[in-house]
Amino acid sequence: MNGRARGSRSGWLAKVAVMVSGLVLVFASTEPASAEVRRLTGEDLDILVDSRWAGTHYGGYFPVRIRVKNNAGDRQVTFRIDRQRSVSVSRVIDLGSGATTELTLLVPRVGSNWYGGAELNVEVNGRLVEGLGSRVEFPRQHSPWPESSLLVISDDKVNFDGFDKAVHAFFRTQSGWVRASSYGVSSESDRQWITPTVLPRTWLAYSGLDLVAVSLATLEAIDPEQRDAILGWVETGGHLLVTEVGGPASESDRLSTVLGFADRVATDDEWTAASSASRSVAEGFDLSPPKRRPGSAAAIASPAAGPAPEETTAADAGTAITWPEGAAAFSSRAIQQGRVVAFAGDPMTGSQRDWLWFFGS
Numbered sequence: 001m002n003g004r005a006r007g008s009r010s011g012w013l014a015k016v017a018v019m020v021s022g023l024v025l026v027f028a029s030t031e032p033a034s035a036e037v038r039r040l041t042g043e044d045l046d047i048l049v050d051s052r053w054a055g056t057h058y059g060g061y062f063p064v065r066i067r068v069k070n071n072a073g074d075r076q077v078t079f080r081i082d083r084q085r086s087v088s089v090s091r092v093i094d095l096g097s098g099a100t101t102e103l104t105l106l107v108p109r110v111g112s113n114w115y116g117g118a119e120l121n122v123e124v125n126g127r128l129v130e131g132l133g134s135r136v137e138f139p140r141q142h143s144p145w146p147e148s149s150l151l152v153i154s155d156d157k158v159n160f161d162g163f164d165k166a167v168h169a170f171f172r173t174q175s176g177w178v179r180a181s182s183y184g185v186s187s188e189s190d191r192q193w194i195t196p197t198v199l200p201r202t203w204l205a206y207s208g209l210d211l212v213a214v215s216l217a218t219l220e221a222i223d224p225e226q227r228d229a230i231l232g233w234v235e236t237g238g239h240l241l242v243t244e245v246g247g248p249a250s251e252s253d254r255l256s257t258v259l260g261f262a263d264r265v266a267t268d269d270e271w272t273a274a275s276s277a278s279r280s281v282a283e284g285f286d287l288s289p290p291k292r293r294p295g296s297a298a299a300i301a302s303p304a305a306g307p308a309p310e311e312t313t314a315a316d317a318g319t320a321i322t323w324p325e326g327a328a329a330f331s332s333r334a335i336q337q338g339r340v341v342a343f344a345g346d347p348m349t350g351s352q353r354d355w356l357w358f359f360g361s
Contacts, residue, residue, distance in 0.1 A: 042132045043124050044072035051136045053208075054192040055149030060208025061106040062138055064120065065198040068103075070095040078123040081105055081136060104200045109138065109208060139190065147171040148210040148359075150191040153218060158193040158348050162319075166355030167191075169287060201225045203232035213241035213347070220258050231259070234338035242342045248273075248327035249342035259340060268334040271342070273327035274361055282357035283321060319351040330358065 040047040048067040056062045066079060074097055080090035089107050107118065122132040139149075147167050152158045167189040196218050206212060212230060219227060219242060234240045242259075245252050249271045261267060323329035324344075332341045347354070 036135075036137065038134050040122075040132050040134060043122075043129050045070060045077070045122070045124070045129075045132070047122070047132065048198065049120060049134050049136075050194070050198055052192050052194045054139055054151045054190050055210065056109040056139060056208030057141050057149070057190070058146070058208075059110050061204050062109050062208060063200050063205035064105040064107060064136055065200065066103050066105065067100065067198050068093075068095065069100040070097060073097050075125050078126070079103065079105060080121045080123065081107055081118050082121060083118040102198050104198075104202065104205055106202070106204055107136075107138075139192070141190070143168060143171070143189075145171055145174075147190055149208070150189070150211040150213060151206075151209050152191065152193045152348065153196050153199070153212065153214040154193060155195055155218070160188070160191055160193075160348070162351045163191065163348065163355050164189045165352040166359060169285070169352065170356055170359045196222050199223070199226040199229070201229050203229045203236065206230065206233035206238060207236075209233075209238065211239050211241060213243055215244040215346075216242055216246070216252070216255060216258065217244065220254065227258070231335070234340060235336040237337040239338060240340045241347065242340060243348070244346050245342050245344050247344055249331040249333070249344075250327065252342070255342055259335070264335060266336045271327070271331040271333045273331045274325075274329050274357065276325065278360040279321065279325065279357050281360050282353050285353065285356050285360075287352070319353060321353045321357060322349075322351050323347075323354045323357065330361075332361070 036049075036051045038049045038051075040049065046069040050065045053062055064081060068077065068079075070077070075095055076092060077095050078090055078092045080088050082088045089105050091103055091105055093101060093103060095101065105120075117135055117137045120134040120136050122129050148171070150163065164187060196214075199222060200206070201223075206229065212233070214230070219230075230238075230240060242249075242255060245255055249255055256262070328344055330341055330343045330347070332339050334340075341358075347358070350358075
């Protein structure tokens with residue numbers, strides 16, 4: 001799925017408009033199976049495999065990012081991801097003696113062949129190397145209704161608590177499913193944190209995502225080719241959150257420079273500040289836990305999900321909006337079919353209602 005297709009399906013981003021009723025939710029904390037960084041050694045190769053990512057439930061490419069160092073003589077190395085005997089994605093590289101290189105294998109998440117997991121295999125000069133294999137797990141779906149996916153690129157570990165709660169609350173009320181059954185819903189949402197290392201160099205790697213968040217300083221510091229990949233994805237319909245700008249976006253020359261506004265066409269003429277109307281809606285958003293229909297069965301958590309935490313009430317489920325008003329919080333600006341949202345501070349420290357304001361904007 002390319003960015004254009006993804007932009008049309010992402011319904012808040014493309015207006016997923018529905019009301020869910022009769023759902024009983026079970027929240028359980030689980031670690032994403034796809035959150036994997038593995039180091040492999042053998043045949044005088046040092047290999048880093050990073051398969052942490054988000055999204056791709058509705059199509060797009062899942063990037064498996066690899067860094068490899070050759071500690072022997074010149075040779076040809078093949079990296080291959082196999083899902084079935086007849087389905088594989090591979091890349092062949094020529095590695096000189098002492099050379100280090102990075103590459104990304106793009107796994108298409110279209111159709112049933114690429115759901116579940118896969119195996120990464122390594123060949124040297126056409127020979128399969130035993131012991132250098134690695135399991136690759138794809139992101140799982142965290143709720144029965146569509147939700148936006150987020151990738152955060154940061155050197156610092158991210159607290160997703162407010163974001164997770166807002167995603168589930170907002171998209172639960174935006175989803176058009178009406179079902180009387182009970183569903184197990186992870187306390188986590190479809191999001192992932194990665195460090196700015198071994199980043200993809202093609203926009204296709206981001207095609208299965210709705211949101212990418214990165215600080216202004218990090219966006220400036222990464223390799224230009226890696227930055228162009230992110231901005232190319234925005235042009236096709238992605239939503240980039242540039243954080244820690246330090247003030248209103250309209251006053252930041254650094255932001256304008258790194259986004260290349262002087263050389264761009266098909267962009268908004270100016271930044272649009274966060275609206276006070278959507279802030280008011282977020283302040284009044286009903287955070288009461290979903291109620292069970294009379295006579296419906298109690299929710300049953302799946303054994304893998306673990307026990308459900310105690311239910312919260314409307315009084316303690318949501319906190320107040322902590323972000324300042326208007327452009328001091330965030331502003332947005334279109335770049336072709338996508339949009340950049342610039343945050344003066346770090347939105348990942350925001351509350352549930354802060355993020356509800358963002359999603360409703």
